[in-house]
Amino acid sequence: MDIVNTIRDYVQAECQKPTSKYGFDPFPFHLVLVAKHAAALADELGGDKEVILIAAWLHDIGSIIYGRDNHHITGAKIAEAKLTELNYPKEKIELVKNCILNHRGSKSNTRNTIEEKIIAEADVISNFDNIAGIFNAAYVYEKLDQTQARASVRQKLINKWNQLHFENSKKIVKPKYDAAMLLF
Numbered sequence: 001m002d003i004v005n006t007i008r009d010y011v012q013a014e015c016q017k018p019t020s021k022y023g024f025d026p027f028p029f030h031l032v033l034v035a036k037h038a039a040a041l042a043d044e045l046g047g048d049k050e051v052i053l054i055a056a057w058l059h060d061i062g063s064i065i066y067g068r069d070n071h072h073i074t075g076a077k078i079a080e081a082k083l084t085e086l087n088y089p090k091e092k093i094e095l096v097k098n099c100i101l102n103h104r105g106s107k108s109n110t111r112n113t114i115e116e117k118i119i120a121e122a123d124v125i126s127n128f129d130n131i132a133g134i135f136n137a138a139y140v141y142e143k144l145d146q147t148q149a150r151a152s153v154r155q156k157l158i159n160k161w162n163q164l165h166f167e168n169s170k171k172i173v174k175p176k177y178d179a180a181m182l183l184f
Helices: 002-016 026-045 049-058 061-066 071-085 090-101 114-127 131-141 146-163 167-183
Strands: none
Touching (some): 002 026, 002 049, 049 071, 049 114, 071 090, 090 114, 114 146, 131 146
16 A cells, blocks of 8 residues: 555645645645545445545545646546556556546536545545535635625535435434534
C-alpha cells in the first residue's frame, strides 16, 4: 500500500499549496473522510481496495488544482499523469480514472464497477460528517447569505440522502440526516 500513501501525500501537498483553490480544508474535512468511508465500504462490499483508496484520495484533485467546474474530468487527467509517473499498472489507472469520472452525484453517469460505486457512495457519506463545510462553501465560494445558505445546504443534504444506494450506508447516515433535517 505504499502507492496509497504516496498518493495521499501528493494530495496533501497539493492542498497545502497557496494555489489550492479551496485551501487546506478539503484534506482533513473531506478527503480523509472519503478515504475512511471508502475503506470501510471496500471491506464490506469488496473490490480492489488499493484502487478504491487511490481514487478516494484523488477524486477531487481536479477541484483542488483547477476549481470545481468539470473537476471529475480534470481530476481523471491529473490522476492518469501522476499514476503513470509512478509506474502504476495501466489497467488499474483506468479503474481509478473511471472512479473519478463517475463519482459526482450531480452527474447521471453510469457506475459499472464496485469501485466506482464505492467512491461515489463514500463521497456522499462524507457530507454528513462535515455539514459545517457545506455551509462554508455556501458562504465563501457561492457567496450566499444566511437564508440562501440554509436553504441550499438543506437541499444539498436531501439530494445527497437520495443518492445513497447501499442499505448499510443509509443506516449509518440516517441519524445524521434526521438530526440535520430537524435543525433545518
